[in-house]
Amino acid sequence: MTTDLNTPADEPEPRDHAATTAAEADAGTGTTGTTGSTGTTSGTASATTEATHSATETASAAATGAAQPGSSAARPIKGAPVAPGAVAAIDPRLLVRERGFKGYLQEFGRKLRGGELGSVPVVVGLAIIWAVFQWKDSAFLSPKNLSDLSIYIVGTGMISVGIVLVLLLGEIDLSVGSVSGLAAAILAVLYVNEGMSEWLAILIALSAGAAAGALHGFFFARIGVPAFVVTLAGLLAWNGLMLQVLGTTGTINLDRDSFIVYLTSHYFVYIAVAYGVAGLAVASFLAAQLLDARRRQAAGVPSRPLSEILVRTAVLAVLAFAVAWRLNEYKGLPLALLIFLVVLIAYDVLLRRTRFGRKVFAVGGGVEAARRAGINVTLVRITVFAISGLMASVGGLFIASRIAAANQGAGTGNLLMEAIAAAVIGGTSLFGGRGSVWSALLGMLVIGSIASGMALLGIEASVQYMITGGVLLAAVVIDSVSRRTQRSAGRG
Numbered sequence: 001m002t003t004d005l006n007t008p009a010d011e012p013e014p015r016d017h018a019a020t021t022a023a024e025a026d027a028g029t030g031t032t033g034t035t036g037s038t039g040t041t042s043g044t045a046s047a048t049t050e051a052t053h054s055a056t057e058t059a060s061a062a063a064t065g066a067a068q069p070g071s072s073a074a075r076p077i078k079g080a081p082v083a084p085g086a087v088a089a090i091d092p093r094l095l096v097r098e099r100g101f102k103g104y105l106q107e108f109g110r111k112l113r114g115g116e117l118g119s120v121p122v123v124v125g126l127a128i129i130w131a132v133f134q135w136k137d138s139a140f141l142s143p144k145n146l147s148d149l150s151i152y153i154v155g156t157g158m159i160s161v162g163i164v165l166v167l168l169l170g171e172i173d174l175s176v177g178s179v180s181g182l183a184a185a186i187l188a189v190l191y192v193n194e195g196m197s198e199w200l201a202i203l204i205a206l207s208a209g210a211a212a213g214a215l216h217g218f219f220f221a222r223i224g225v226p227a228f229v230v231t232l233a234g235l236l237a238w239n240g241l242m243l244q245v246l247g248t249t250g251t252i253n254l255d256r257d258s259f260i261v262y263l264t265s266h267y268f269v270y271i272a273v274a275y276g277v278a279g280l281a282v283a284s285f286l287a288a289q290l291l292d293a294r295r296r297q298a299a300g301v302p303s304r305p306l307s308e309i310l311v312r313t314a315v316l317a318v319l320a321f322a323v324a325w326r327l328n329e330y331k332g333l334p335l336a337l338l339i340f341l342v343v344l345i346a347y348d349v350l351l352r353r354t355r356f357g358r359k360v361f362a363v364g365g366g367v368e369a370a371r372r373a374g375i376n377v378t379l380v381r382i383t384v385f386a387i388s389g390l391m392a393s394v395g396g397l398f399i400a401s402r403i404a405a406a407n408q409g410a411g412t413g414n415l416l417m418e419a420i421a422a423a424v425i426g427g428t429s430l431f432g433g434r435g436s437v438w439s440a441l442l443g444m445l446v447i448g449s450i451a452s453g454m455a456l457l458g459i460e461a462s463v464q465y466m467i468t469g470g471v472l473l474a475a476v477v478i479d480s481v482s483r484r485t486q487r488s489a490g491r492g
Contacts, residue, residue: 150336159396173227
């Protein structure tokens with residue numbers, strides 16, 4: 001909540017949650033991710049013409065990339081009337097740094113009570129899942145199983161990254177499964193059957209996915225067809241085109257020596273690589289957290305105390321080096337996992353550090369406020385759906401790489417549901433305006449762990465689907481309750 005020193009106690013400052021979202025994004029806050037980054041954004045579905053003037057001003061900041069200097073709880077509004085004898089009200093979150101680690105614990109408790117759960121539920125749930133399966137079968141956390149799990153989650157995780165961006169707009173894309181299968185089919189036919197250069201075939205396959213997504217975005221943003229309907233049509237149409245492309249053969253095997261298969265079959269056997277990546281990740285996280293805290297302090301919004309940053313960094317370091325150690329016990333760091341992490345970092349920077357990312361959150365938080373601020377809502381929507389199609393094709397190629405083939409079953413089955421479920425389970429809201437690309441990683445770890453653990457225990461796939469469905473329902477319920485709690489507390 002933003003409270004100015006010169007704002008009278010009997011005249012509360014009007015606020016709009018979409019405005020708060022964009023302002024904090026400009027101050028350098030990020031959405032909750034696998035490392036627990038704070039500043040999760042909450043969208044509002046308000047599309048009325050009575051949206052407040054502050055919402056429009058803040059959405060303007062999202063459009064221009066400029067931080068609002070007046071967003072601080074400690075900064076007064078010029079010319080604002082001061083009630084006689086009024087006592088300056090200070091946002092209690094700004095006192096966290098001065099109270100040290102105790103203040104952080106108090107702030108953490110306040111967030112939980114206020115429904116700002118972030119990634120806490122999914123991290124706790126993942127820890128419980130791993131503990132239960134390890135207790136039931138000691139092979140669950142074995143080096144081989146962890147390595148297999150890390151490769152398994154990459155394909156669907158790539159697709160889920162695109163889903164996260166669409167969900168941030170408050171929309172849905174049901175076509176990603178079929179688009180991923182179509183991309184794999186195009187690659188296989190051009191590279192294997194037609195003898196085309198592998199690199200050119202990959203480029204065409206990726207371009208086809210992006211074009212399909214852009215087409216969905218055009219019908220949604222320009223024509224006005226609901227995203228659910230247009231992507232459902234895409235699901236059917238692209239699946240039919242995939243079958244047409246593959247022809248009567250049904251399955252096309254990929255060359256084991258090809259680059260596309262190399263993506264999921266190569267491991268960095270030198271132990272220094274895995275440990276080096278872990279160390280680089282920890283150092284980058286620490287630098288990003290310190291930079292984020294400095295930017296937030298300069299903008300006058302609450303930031304983490306140094307003690308919290310150090311604790312988070314220490315926890316990440318333990319986890320990162322533990323994973324590196326276990327992977328080195330098998331074949332080393334998988335190339336596919338490294339690529340996935342690089343993609344996640346790139347999209348995290350895109351959403352949290354660029355003007356385009358602020359526009360995405362602004363549109364997801366309040367379409368009318370964003371439009372009045374000068375944001376090209378149509379272009380943002382088309383771009384996001386094009387990215388979703390691109391990431392679906394990337395995921396399709398990684399799945400084809402893992403099985404070394406493209407077949408008529410590609411993109412079908414439970415792939416679509418897993419990609420959407422991963423984004424939601426990981427913490428991205430179905431209602432728009434709140435989420436992080438790290439949700440794709442967290443959600444896929446949950447889904448992949450359930451599948452792997454049950455396979456080790458010999459439990460049927462039907463039970464796996466039911467449990468995954470229950471986890472998805474729990475994630476949506478937590479999200480809904482969290483939003484309701486925040487609204488009742490005046491933050492939603």
